Amino acid sequence: MINRQNDQDRILLVDGMALLFRAFYATSYSGYIRKTSNGLPTNAVYGFIQYFFDAIKTYTPTHIICCWDMGSSTFRNESYSEYKKNRSEAPLELLPQFDLVKEVVAEMGVLNIGMTGYEADDCIGTLSNKLQKDSEVLILTGDHDMLQLITEQVKVVIMNKGRSNYTVYDLETLFATKQLTPLQVIDLKAFMGDTADNYPGVKGIGEKTALKLISEYQSIEGCLDNLDNLPKSVRSKIEANMEMLHLSRDLARIRLDVPIECELDHCIWNLRRDAAAKKFDELEFGGLVKLFDVS
Structure with missing residues (x-):
């Protein structure tokens, strides 16, 4: 209550x-x-x-x-x-x-x-x-x-x-249950995609990796600013799916201006x-x- x-x-x-x-x-x-x-x-x-x-x-x-x-x-x-x-x-x-x-x-x-x-x-x-x-x-x-x-x-x-x-x-x-801020909920879905809504995010990056990236770098922008510091396999996945990463974030973002x-x-x-x-x-x-x- x-x-x-x-x-x-x-x-x-x-x-x-x-x-x-x-x-x-x-x-x-x-x-x-x-x-x-x-x-x-x-x-x-x-x-x-x-x-x-x-x-x-x-x-x-x-x-x-x-x-x-x-x-x-x-x-x-x-x-x-x-x-x-x-x-x-x-x-x-x-x-x-x-x-x-x-x-x-x-x-x-x-x-x-x-x-x-x-x-x-x-x-x-x-x-x-x-x-x-x-x-x-x-x-x-x-x-x-x-x-x-x-x-x-x-x-x-x-x-x-x-x-x-x-x-x-x-x-x-x-934050206590998911270690996320509201805006990070959007970035999480941008990385991992959404099978229910049928968009892929970054192929090869699942929830565990996405949470780790957001925890360490706070946002998509933070990750992109630190691409050279990421493991080679993760960096290559992001670089190969950059357009879909940004598109997935746009699809995940609930509009506030209807x-x-x-x-x-x-x-x-x-x-x-x-x-x-x-x-x-x-x-x-x-x-x-x-x-x-x-x-």
């Missing part, structure tokens, strides 16, 4: 895609997919709601925004055509739930934000950068890439396996109980209304 200081606003930025995918796979691994009596798949939305209210109960935000990807094509695909090309298509049962979950979120009174050409990560990065000036910001996600967004006012809440199982990263926790605006007054957490209950009833989620009492 994080205690709110001096009645300061606490903004919860929800990585909607992370919650939705997590909920889908957590509730479908047995082969059973929850559906309405009309046959509409709802298991991911159902699980999303449970995760959502659990986070509210745990962190008591005053404001909430939910951020979403808006299609598969972004500026990163334009920079590197193979970006995320290894991803399989979303399961058929999940497809109708992408729009449905946003409907449910809106009915609960929560602002949905996404921007074509950018990822949800970039929207979260931009909003956290803007809103931290006067508020505490918590980013709810399962994505460790978000650790680069940590500041004195921004913490990243990583969802671990199971419900109510979180790890909260601030500047001190990040052209989106959000005033605090527009994202106050005030559950629209009647509208949410009506939507839950429509989706045959009647049993979830009990979660309203924790909000």
Whole structure:
């Protein structure tokens, strides 16, 4: 539990895609997919709601925004055509739930934000950068890439396996557990690449070597300034993949300048109980209304 200081606003930025995918796979691994009596798949939305209210109960935000990807094509695909090309298509049962979950979120009174050409990560990065000036910001996600967004006012809440199982990263926790600063998270991925996002970094350099380089030289620039001091094998790998090193860093860097605006007054957490209950009833989620009492 994080205690709110001096009645300061606490903004919860929800990585909607992370919650939705997590909920889908957590509730479908047995082969059973929850559906309405009309046959509409709802298991991911159902699980999303449970995760959502659990986070509210745990962190008591005053404001909430939910951020979403808006299609598969972004500026990163334009920079590197193979970006995320290894991803399989979303399961058929999940497809109708992408729009449905946003409907449910809106009915609960929560602002949905996404921007074509950018990822949800970039929207979260931009909003956290803007809103931290006067508020505490918590980013709810399962994505460790978000650790680069940590500041004195921004913490990243990583969802671990199971419900109510979180790890909260601030500047001190990040350094204590990973020996990294937020900016070094980006440089680490630039060296080692990202198999999930399908960019290689420097071929032949894995996490162990990348961490050693960053620990010793602090940054990519520090390493490049000391190329002659590196072991010959490491130096040759970097020199042979210099362009991809810089491209990988650009792909890894979450943007803080997405052209989106959000005033605090527009994202106050005030559950629209009647509208949410009506939507839950429509989706045959009647049993979830009990979660309203924790909000």
